[in-house]
Amino acid sequence: MDIAAIYHSEIFKFVILPALIFMARICDVTLDTLRIIYVSRGMKFTAPIMGFFEVLIWLMAISQIFQNLSNPVCYVAYAGGFAMGNFIGIILEEKMAIGTVIIRIITQKEAVNLIEVLKTNHYGVTHIDAQGVMGPVKIIFTIIKRKDIDRVLKIVRTCNPLAFFTIEDVRSARKGVYPMTVTRSKKHGVSAAK
The missing domain is CATH 3.30.70.120 (Alpha-Beta Plaits)
Structure with a gap:
């Protein structure tokens, strides 16, 4: 089975792609949560670097959503990743105890x-x-x-x-x-x- 066949398979479309979108959203929203906290604490060098990677990951995730508009599982993965990213970001910030x-x-x-x-x-x-x-x-x-x-x-x-x-x-x-x-x-x- 070649890569093109995997990319066009039902497993990729309904399992692998949504899982990747979910993970990407967790990463970018976690970074966003931490970035907002850093901005509020005046950490002017850390916040922009986090913002760069946050937007880069977000662009990759949203581009996959637009390429798969007919796949509702991707929408659920996108929203679920957003929710989980907020949760993980808050937990990480509490553990880091910055400030x-x-x-x-x-x-x-x-x-x-x-x-x-x-x-x-x-x-x-x-x-x-x-x-x-x-x-x-x-x-x-x-x-x-x-x-x-x-x-x-x-x-x-x-x-x-x-x-x-x-x-x-x-x-x-x-x-x-x-x-x-x-x-x-x-x-x-x-x-x-x-």
């Missing part, structure tokens, strides 16, 4: 222990006294890498399980501590924050 966030913690009880534990773990902390609906509160701010969210929230839940917190993306942060880089002095064995 910086600010965690705002509001606590009604005394927060000295929470603040000290965060500082001990080398997270920069800014805290202020404030007035809430039910009386005085402490507001604690910390800017951290996204990959550290689970670690910081575990500290918050351990030290102050009733604390209210919000997490927001930070487009950019200059200077500051998130978390502080720790080095060990070889001579004295003492850790120092940079």
Whole structure:
């Protein structure tokens, strides 16, 4: 069986081609999802490169759709690849944990222990006294890498399980501590924050 015969076979038309379109859409939409996230975070060099490959893959997929307009299986593969590409793109972005966030913690009880534990773990902390609906509160701010969210929230839940917190993306942060880089002095064995 030669390649031309395979290309014109029913198996190619209804199984192989739709599978290729499905995979191409997964790739291009995953890249699109990541590219949009990179654009929103101001990553001006990575986003255009991803956009180039995204559009290149999309052109290959859509050209096959136009060449096979009478094949409804290709339409389903195209739409399914789009949906799956969004899902995979979001999962990948979560796993990569790119960027910086600010965690705002509001606590009604005394927060000295929470603040000290965060500082001990080398997270920069800014805290202020404030007035809430039910009386005085402490507001604690910390800017951290996204990959550290689970670690910081575990500290918050351990030290102050009733604390209210919000997490927001930070487009950019200059200077500051998130978390502080720790080095060990070889001579004295003492850790120092940079």
